[in-house]
Amino acid sequence: MGFISGRRSLNAQINEIENRIKRLLASYLESSNHPELEAHGEITGDTNLVSDFTLDSFQVMEFMMELEESFDIMIDMNALSNTHTVRDLAVVVEQELAD
Amino acid sequence: MALLDKFLPAAAIREQLSAGGHDPTQVVMERIISPTEGIVEGRHTILAGTNNYLGLTFDPSCVAAARNAIESQGTGTTGSRMANGSFSAHAALEQELAGFYQVDHGMVFSTGYAANLGTLVALLKPGDAVLLDADAHASLYDGCLMSGADIYRFRHNDVASLEKRLERLGARAQDCLIVTEGLYSVLGDCAPLVDIVALRNKYGAMLLVDEAHSLGVYGDTGCGVAEAQGVMDQVDFFVGTFSKSLGAMGGFCVSQHPELDLIRYVSRPFIFTASSSPSIIASTHEALKQLKSRPELRESLWRNATRLYQGFNDLGFETGPEISPVVAIKLGAKEVALPFWNQLLEKGVYTNLMVPPASPDQHSYIRCSVSAAHSEEQVERIIEIFGSLRGLLQDDR
Numbered sequence: 001m002g003f004i005s006g007r008r009s010l011n012a013q014i015n016e017i018e019n020r021i022k023r024l025l026a027s028y029l030e031s032s033n034h035p036e037l038e039a040h041g042e043i044t045g046d047t048n049l050v051s052d053f054t055l056d057s058f059q060v061m062e063f064m065m066e067l068e069e070s071f072d073i074m075i076d077m078n079a080l081s082n083t084h085t086v087r088d089l090a091v092v093v094e095q096e097l098a099d
Numbered sequence: 100m101a102l103l104d105k106f107l108p109a110a111a112i113r114e115q116l117s118a119g120g121h122d123p124t125q126v127v128m129e130r131i132i133s134p135t136e137g138i139v140e141g142r143h144t145i146l147a148g149t150n151n152y153l154g155l156t157f158d159p160s161c162v163a164a165a166r167n168a169i170e171s172q173g174t175g176t177t178g179s180r181m182a183n184g185s186f187s188a189h190a191a192l193e194q195e196l197a198g199f200y201q202v203d204h205g206m207v208f209s210t211g212y213a214a215n216l217g218t219l220v221a222l223l224k225p226g227d228a229v230l231l232d233a234d235a236h237a238s239l240y241d242g243c244l245m246s247g248a249d250i251y252r253f254r255h256n257d258v259a260s261l262e263k264r265l266e267r268l269g270a271r272a273q274d275c276l277i278v279t280e281g282l283y284s285v286l287g288d289c290a291p292l293v294d295i296v297a298l299r300n301k302y303g304a305m306l307l308v309d310e311a312h313s314l315g316v317y318g319d320t321g322c323g324v325a326e327a328q329g330v331m332d333q334v335d336f337f338v339g340t341f342s343k344s345l346g347a348m349g350g351f352c353v354s355q356h357p358e359l360d361l362i363r364y365v366s367r368p369f370i371f372t373a374s375s376s377p378s379i380i381a382s383t384h385e386a387l388k389q390l391k392s393r394p395e396l397r398e399s400l401w402r403n404a405t406r407l408y409q410g411f412n413d414l415g416f417e418t419g420p421e422i423s424p425v426v427a428i429k430l431g432a433k434e435v436a437l438p439f440w441n442q443l444l445e446k447g448v449y450t451n452l453m454v455p456p457a458s459p460d461q462h463s464y465i466r467c468s469v470s471a472a473h474s475e476e477q478v479e480r481i482i483e484i485f486g487s488l489r490g491l492l493q494d495d496r
Contacts, residue, residue, distance in 0.1 A: 032461060056456035065233065065254060074267050077243075077250040 010094070017071075017097075018045050018090035024070055025086065028063050029053060045087035073097060119441040123452040126444070133157055134346075134472040139449060145477050147467040148451040150284075152424050153315050153396045154472025155346035155389055161382040168381035175376045181363070184374030192384050197353045199387065200322055200337055204359040207351050207380070209372050211311055211340030212238040214350025216245060217368035218307070218338055219278070223248035228275040230264050230304075232256065232290070234459045239278055239309060248276075255283075255459065258294040265302045273303035281313035281324030285459050285466060287425030289317070289324050296330040307336040315344025315390045316424055321397060341379070345386040349375045399471040400424055403478050407469055410482035414489055427453070427466040428485075430492065436463035439491050446484045 022043045049055060055063070060080075067089075068075055073096040083089050116122045128146075130138040134154035135146050155161055168188070176184035189207055197205035208214035219242025223229055227248040231239060234255040243250045251268075254260035265272045277299060279290045292308065299306045310323030318326025323339070325331045335356060341349035352359060363369060375383075390396070404424045411418050416428040430436040433454040440452040443465070451466040458464050467481065 058456035058458075059461070061233065061252070062460075065252065074251045074264055077252065078247075 014087075014090050014094050017093050018086055020070070021067065021086050021090055021093070022047075024067060025049075025063065028066060032059065043086060045085060045090070047086045048084050049086065049089065050084070067093070071097065116437070119437040121441055121444055123437075123440055126449065128449075131156075135470050135474070135477055137449070139444065142445075142447055144444070144447050144449050145473075145481060146449050147469070147473075147481050148449050149470075150312070150343040150468045151346060151470045151472070152312075152344045152400055152468065153346070153386075153390060154470045155344070155386045155396075158346070158386065158389060160389060161346060161385045164385035165378040165382040168377040172377035174378070176374045178374065179370060179372060180374045181370050186374075186377060186380070188377060188380045188384065189374060192380050192387075193351070195384060195387060196351050199320070199391070200353045201331065202337075202353050202355045204355070204357060205351060205353040206359060206362060206369070207349060207375065208369060209349055209375050211338075211342055211348075211350035212241075213368050213372055214338050214340065214352055215239050215309065216242045217366040217372075218336060218352045218362065219243055220246045220368060221362040221366040222246070222276060222307070222336070228268055228271050229278060230261060230268075230275060231278045232280065234283055234285070235278060235280060236284065236309065236311070239280075243278065256288065256290055258291055258298065261295065262298055265298060265304065268302075275302075275304045277304050277306045279306070279308055281308055281310040282316065282423060282425065283459075284312045284425060285453055285464060286419040286427050287423035288420045289313070289327075289423070292325050292328045292330050292334075296333045299333065299335075305335040306333070307338065308334050309338045311338070311340040311350075312343060312425065314339045316397065316400065321390050321394075341383045341386075344390060345383050347379045347383045347386065349379055349383060396471040400469060403471070403473045403475075404469040406475075406478050407467060407481065410478070411485060414482070414486045416485070416489075424469040425466065426469060427464045430463045430465060433463045435492060436465065439488055440465055442488050442491065443484060446487070448481055448484050 025043055049060060064075060071093055073093065075092060075096060079092050083092055113122065116124060126139060128137040128139055134151045134156045137144050137146055172186060176186060178184040193205040193207050197203055208217050215238035223246035225247035229243050229248045229250050231243055231250055231252050232255055233252045251264050253264050268275055277295060279295060282289050296306065308325055313323035315321045317324045320326065322331060325334045336352055336354045338352045339350065341347045404426065405422050407426045408418055408422045411426060411428055419427050430439055436452060436454060440450060443450055453464040453466055455461055
């Protein structure tokens with residue numbers, strides 16, 4: 001029972017982080033006048049950070065820097081190699097917050 | 100076929116870059132006339148993007164040293180440093196470089212890229228932490244990535260951002276490595292090494308400074324930005340290249356730490372690379388002597404850099420934050436920068452085009468590198484040609 005409630009709590013935490021990342025991403029795309037924000041529509045957990053917005057490597061890294069500052073964490077660059085979607089990123093952030 | 104599909108984005112980039120007439124990444128210099136002039140597509144072209152800061156590529160002493168080395172030692176070493184590729188000249192250059200930086204230990208590598216790769220993969224291991232300036236050169240990124248260490252980037256030249264990360268590292272900070280450059284090669288801005296050294300001392304970290312673009316340019320003796328800012332004795336590792344001010348190719352690392360000599364035993368990019376040919380080592384050694392004995396080269400370099408920087412500013416171009424031999428102008432969108440760069444080439448000035456993601460932000464830049472060998476007339480001609488193209492930017496800026 002405790003295990004299940006712990007998992008629910010973790011999922012809730014990740015969902016909360018995911019929502020915050022969505023807002024940060026929308027704000028970043030808007031501030032950088034990214035043309036594909038409107039075309040893409042709603043940002044979801046499955047939104048791919050690179051392919052859905054054709055962000056280049058510089059933009060991804062700049063967004064990561066903003067994310068780090070917003071959550072007051074540091075993200076190891078190696079942790080990003082298998083991070084593709086907003087949901088993936090939420091999991092990475094959750095792990096950093098837990099450390 | 101799927102294996103090769105990965106090149107489709109590269110093909111699209113090539114098409115985009117070629118749309119203006121010339122692909123900036125594929126310019127062929129048909130003939131090199133001097134350190135500052137060549138023939139491109141049959142045209143006499145002023146070379147303002149070759150990082151030939153001291154103009155030593157045609158220096159008679161350097162050319163003679165290379166020629167003598169070929170005649171006396173042959174064309175190549177045919178091996179790695181650990182096997183059969185260490186000649187006495189390699190060891191002598193290592194000693195000379197270490198002495199130049201007032202430390203006891205030095206290593207030479209076959210390229211500047213290999214120097215950064217070889218040093219970082221040896222210094223760092225999985226579990227270590229490295230704090231890397233966000234605008235650091237690709238070779239520094241690659242060395243950190245290859246090491247398997249935890250990589251945390253700090254905002255470019257932002258001391259507060261660096262300190263925040265050192266604080267977050269807690270006890271790990273005293274075992275971490277801070278990695279910066281002296282002079283950054285796109286915008287021509289220098290690292291605030293005095294402040295960075297203060298953090299190195301406060302947290303007990305180690306500091307590696309890449310002086311690739313600042314060797315021969317900054318400091319009373321030409322060691323680089325750390326010398327100019329008076330903190331040479333508090334830098335743990337200096338890395339640099341022979342392919343800019345020293346006019347050849349290769350790289351080095353020098354250090355006050357005796358452990359540098361042990362890197363030879365553990366650094367795969369060092370162990371498994373053929374060593375530099377004798378002619379390269381000889382011309383580099385001679386160029387280092389010239390660098391040390393002819394401060395007038397730096398005076399000419401700075402005079403030219405100051406004139407070009409001011410000339411661009413007078414024309415209303417947006418330049419980098421400080422005068423340096425790297426003079427870049429911000430052009431905004433790459434759709435503007437690409438035709439601008441093409442026009443420069445067609446009018447006889449070779450420069451470097453920097454477009455995202457290779458530029459340090461979302462803007463495109465035209466980057467010039469100034470040489471001590473540029474004549475006053477050449478510098479004025481560069482300014483004149485840039486001025487003649489000013490109209491191309493009116494709508495974008």
